[in-house]
Amino acid sequence: MALDTRAIYITALKNTHALEMQALQIMERQIERLERYPEMADALRRHVEETHGQRQRLEEALSSLSESPSTIKEGILGFVGNMMALGHTPAQDEILKNTYANHAFENFEIAAYTSLLTIADAAGQGAHNTGFQQSLREEQAMAQRVNELIKPTTLRYIELTTAGEKADR
Ligand SMILES: [Fe+2]
Numbered sequence: 001m002a003l004d005t006r007a008i009y010i011t012a013l014k015n016t017h018a019l020e021m022q023a024l025q026i027m028e029r030q031i032e033r034l035e036r037y038p039e040m041a042d043a044l045r046r047h048v049e050e051t052h053g054q055r056q057r058l059e060e061a062l063s064s065l066s067e068s069p070s071t072i073k074e075g076i077l078g079f080v081g082n083m084m085a086l087g088h089t090p091a092q093d094e095i096l097k098n099t100y101a102n103h104a105f106e107n108f109e110i111a112a113y114t115s116l117l118t119i120a121d122a123a124g125q126g127a128h129n130t131g132f133q134q135s136l137r138e139e140q141a142m143a144q145r146v147n148e149l150i151k152p153t154t155l156r157y158i159e160l161t162t163a164g165e166k167a168d169r
Helices: 005-033 038-064 079-088 094-122 126-162
Strands: none
Touching: 005 038, 005 094, 038 094, 038 126, 094 126
8 A cells, every 4th residue: 555745744744753752761760769879860850951942842833633552662662672672671882782772762762753754855844854854953962962971971880890899870
């Protein structure tokens, strides 16, 4: 069955919305657990605020087309979801796994918004693209922030671990 570009656009909006809902869960869980890595916790806290705005932009675009977010939450993340699950398994190096997963997740979102913007243009549905470009810039900034945190986070993990202190999260 052939789908028209409007239907493709609506699917992309729903998928991106489900992705943001998953982002909120993943980040809030980490914020609750983080104790020894305040820079990562701060970055996540700021990005949770931004993500609420991103979610709202998607909801506005959906409601302007008389659509509502999908309630089906499975299957969006696939491979990245498996990586996120890794970070949820208690491990001595939980912080490292979550750092890798956060890096992957933000880059996944960059791809999702770049694709969404392309689909919106192709569908002649550019009315919300200014907002989605803002969301894309926020994802790029967060991806950059996580990237910058890889090294200091790893060094702190080493320092805490070798001192016999709590280092996992
Ligand atoms: Fe994000």
